[in-house]
Amino acid sequence: MADLSTCPPLSRESVIEARARIVAHVHVTPLLTAQSIDSIASVPQSEEALKGTQWEGLPPANPRIHFFFKCENLQRIGAFKARGGFNSLLRYQQETLKDAEASKDWKERGVVTHSSGNHAQAVALAARDLGIKARIVMPLVSMPNKIAAAEAYGAELVFSGYTLQEREAAVSDIVEKTGARFVPPFNHPDVLLGQGTLGLELQEQARSILDQTPEAGRLHAVILPCGGGGLLSGVATSCIGTGIKVFGAEPSYQGADDCRRGLAAGKRIDRVRSLTIADGLRTSVGEIPWSVISDRTKVAGVYAVTDEQIKKALRIVLERLKVVVEPSSAVPLAVALFNEDFRTMVEREASGGVFNLAVVFSGGNINLDAIGDLVREES
The missing domain is CATH 3.40.50.1100 (Rossmann fold)
Incomplete structure (x- = not known):
């Protein structure tokens, strides 16, 4: 790619420049809302749902969440x-x-x-x-x-x-x-800054919606899938100085949550071998994205969910939003619905109010023959 020595700094201004560069080549994708999914997220999980998890026996979180869904599944190439x-x-x-x-x-x-x-x-x-x-x-x-x-x-x-x-x-x-x-898939400033243009669009679209209902407040946070980290670090860079918190979401199957584990250990994990259904997230975080993600002033945290929880979230997206997304795209919503650590944090941050949360659907390139198996409920 372009020589690293000639690359612009990892700043919000550089994301704005990247947006001007690519504007003629990419779509502005829609930002959707869904009251039915807000309702699902805004009630405590049942004791049965928490049975067998690290939260069994603890009082379930009771956040009030209003979602905004950024549909990059409708982007060119479907991602x-x-x-x-x-x-x-x-x-x-x-x-x-x-x-x-x-x-x-x-x-x-x-x-x-x-x-x-x-x-x-x-x-x-x-x-x-x-x-x-x-x-x-x-x-x-x-x-x-x-x-x-x-x-x-x-x-x-x-x-x-x-x-x-x-x-x-x-x-x-x-x-x-x-x-x-x-052309690195994620470990290069040009890639990171290009992905960050999504964040600029999302911020403008959410502001436009929220301005129509002044009492609704502002966009509090965005949660995104994390594989190689280009998307997460790029959008985090676009949010610098905005007051919007940024979170990452990963599958936990076979250690695919390398970013979460790396943050806990204080060191990037450079190798992942996982066959999680979230196939776009089967790689480890790159060094350049890690330099952003490991900065707590830019990324507030990374959370993980199981493959079964990803399947449940995927089913909800298909049933309630009527849009087709791939399993990797459903990981952030799964965190918001099923990860009690995240839900407890949201409840605390909102202080009894509504938490406005943007969820990024990173792509929609799913094998249509496999959708039935992915969303089928076990009897």
Whole structure:
């Protein structure tokens, strides 16, 4: 990507600049509300629901939550990743064209990245629109619909194992053979700042809705999925100086909650091996996103939920909002509905009032054949 030495600082102003850069290439996605989901979240969990958890026997939290749902499932390629993909390639183009030698055959050398799906599609789309060759390393366990979509945008696909280390080894081999420029899926300022443009939109949309009902107050917080951390750190950067708190959400299955555990230990965890249903969150947080996320003035906390809780939240989204999202997108709502530590914090922060909480639906690229199995209630 663009050389790190030429990258802008990780500031709200840099996010604003990224927004101006990509505005012609991405959609402004809607911000929805749903009183029925507010009602579900705003009653205590039952004793039965808490049985077998670390909160069994404790008084359940009783927060009052008003949700705003940012629908990046309706973004180009069906996910927020389009933002970081376009910002990265446009920055690369800008820097490359300044150097006559570097600009020779740069489109044919192209770009390469690794991704389980959504970033793959984002880079493939941006490369197609800008006339650049794209090569994508995808894990063999990637969802078939995401593989098909990346291929449909014209990318050349290479398959690898599912760990970050295996993906990076395959990328290094391609770079050595072709001279392609690597586009990190999350660990680069250009990606982070591009994803942060979502936060600027969300803030404006929520303000517009809340201004129509002055007694409703302000947007208190936003909660987002955390995989590699590009989205979480980008939106956190967009919220600097606004008073809006930012939280992360992860699946706990097979240790996929590396960010939460890393924050508790005071050290980034650099390896994850999990087959959580939230397939977009199966990777560890990158070093650059970690530099933002580990700053408690920017990210107030990260919470985790089980795969079963993610399935329940996914079902609620489909039934009540009537929008299609992938399991990774349902993780933040699952935290707000089922994680008692988060719900207790919300109750305390609201002090008896309503807590205005934005939830980011990061993507909607789900295998339609699998929806039934994901949301089927056990008898």
